[in-house]
Amino acid sequence: MRGAGIGPLKGQLGMLATRFRAHHPLKACSDCMAQDQAVGGTPHWRLVHQLPSTWICPRHHQMLLRSTVKATGVGRFLWHLPDLKSMVPVSERPPEAAHPIWRQLVTCGEQVLALPNGFHFDDVRLASTYRSAAAEQGLISSIGRLCTATFGEALATAVAPLRAIPELSALPSCPEEAIAQFARLLRPPRTGTHPLRHFAMVIALFGTWESFWAAYCADSKIAVPHHIRGSSAPDLANMASAKVDARRAELLNRIDAGMSVTAAAAFVGIATGTAMAWAAQAAVRVDRRPKLLKPDVRKQVIRALRRGVDKAVIAESCGISIQTVTNTLRTEIGLADAWRGARFTQAMRRARADWAAIAARNPHATYTDIRRMAPATFAWLYRNDRAWLEVQAKKQPPAPRSNHSRVDWDARDRDYAGQVARACLLIAAKTAPKRVTIGALCQAVPDLKPLLSKLDRMPLTGAALKQATRRRRTDEGHQLVMTNSP
Numbered sequence: 001m002r003g004a005g006i007g008p009l010k011g012q013l014g015m016l017a018t019r020f021r022a023h024h025p026l027k028a029c030s031d032c033m034a035q036d037q038a039v040g041g042t043p044h045w046r047l048v049h050q051l052p053s054t055w056i057c058p059r060h061h062q063m064l065l066r067s068t069v070k071a072t073g074v075g076r077f078l079w080h081l082p083d084l085k086s087m088v089p090v091s092e093r094p095p096e097a098a099h100p101i102w103r104q105l106v107t108c109g110e111q112v113l114a115l116p117n118g119f120h121f122d123d124v125r126l127a128s129t130y131r132s133a134a135a136e137q138g139l140i141s142s143i144g145r146l147c148t149a150t151f152g153e154a155l156a157t158a159v160a161p162l163r164a165i166p167e168l169s170a171l172p173s174c175p176e177e178a179i180a181q182f183a184r185l186l187r188p189p190r191t192g193t194h195p196l197r198h199f200a201m202v203i204a205l206f207g208t209w210e211s212f213w214a215a216y217c218a219d220s221k222i223a224v225p226h227h228i229r230g231s232s233a234p235d236l237a238n239m240a241s242a243k244v245d246a247r248r249a250e251l252l253n254r255i256d257a258g259m260s261v262t263a264a265a266a267f268v269g270i271a272t273g274t275a276m277a278w279a280a281q282a283a284v285r286v287d288r289r290p291k292l293l294k295p296d297v298r299k300q301v302i303r304a305l306r307r308g309v310d311k312a313v314i315a316e317s318c319g320i321s322i323q324t325v326t327n328t329l330r331t332e333i334g335l336a337d338a339w340r341g342a343r344f345t346q347a348m349r350r351a352r353a354d355w356a357a358i359a360a361r362n363p364h365a366t367y368t369d370i371r372r373m374a375p376a377t378f379a380w381l382y383r384n385d386r387a388w389l390e391v392q393a394k395k396q397p398p399a400p401r402s403n404h405s406r407v408d409w410d411a412r413d414r415d416y417a418g419q420v421a422r423a424c425l426l427i428a429a430k431t432a433p434k435r436v437t438i439g440a441l442c443q444a445v446p447d448l449k450p451l452l453s454k455l456d457r458m459p460l461t462g463a464a465l466k467q468a469t470r471r472r473r474t475d476e477g478h479q480l481v482m483t484n485s486p
């Protein structure tokens, strides 16, 4: 979205007419934050917490906290992470998190977010789904007339708990307002409505997103394959739109009936490559034209892919294009999963080995020190291998406490100052460089690197480093300097 100012954008999005605010405070859960910290990470924002429909943490079932940072405008353009100091309750009188409506609202937002790219609700079908549910609840008479009073009453009662959150206070406070806001959703609308209002309607009429979605799919004029229609929420989230599924089913039927892939693809109006991929996903074997790739080369490519070899490397070694490798990957049943799995295992081995090597080289380094030394490795492990990382965290020495460590630091300082001086002599004797560098000293003295940022607490080591790196300039008499150093 782009525009000269915020105002026109809000208008174009229909935000002004909806009466919902658009300031979207950043939200976080105190338990999630504590958990992030416990595994050595930094608290971070979670996407699902930021949805306008999310007000409880779906994992910890407690009300979220709201950040004051954006609201006050101070530092609003800076990067900012969740911090308890700037978090306040979402409302002056926070509502009861245990009320099921908060969880239902979270689910609505999550499920809409999970719909495939390009998915659109069909206005006519949506209105008709709402009408059927209203009729079932006796809110529409047998001759099809809306019983306005009952409808207003039902809707206002259903959404009442939500109004405790200031951001949701645009929802109706009385039956009259409920009629004004919601009756029009029962007809195909001329203008859009805020998703929050649709969510309120879904909860009021169906109770849960799942039963709404089942009703919406059942209302379809396009056949939705049976396995998708009756499935549970996570499967629904991953499903492609009903239209794609209908084409997929049609394609597979045609191939089953003996039509060639190319002809079946043309029949349903998709590319042959896509048809081959769909067939592979559905474990339907299709005849492929041998002229594309000689069988022995193809076998070689498949073997390499199963081992998780990089596509470009395979293309290079087999003398074929990357596109051909990708096509093989897409069209051999189960191969794409095997390749991804092998790639993941490789990446995991690399990251673990990397972490373990750094930990071995720096036995005194704390978990945080290692994280700082290898941020990319840490990020990968944190996202993909958290359990292993947590085990490693326990292996490293605990972070030093700042208040009772006077003695530790002094001893440490003396120890490192001596090590630096000795390393300096060795380096100079071995290679006779013009100058001994900090880098060379860090390689020679284990654990020195993470301590460089703490030299204010290690004055002797600091002095030894200065001495060592300066030493070559005053070449004569350096032996004397070194014997005098601590």
Ligand SMILES: [Zn+2]
Residues within 6 Å of the ligand: 029, 030, 031, 032, 033, 057, 058, 059, 060, 061
């Ligand atoms: Zn949480």
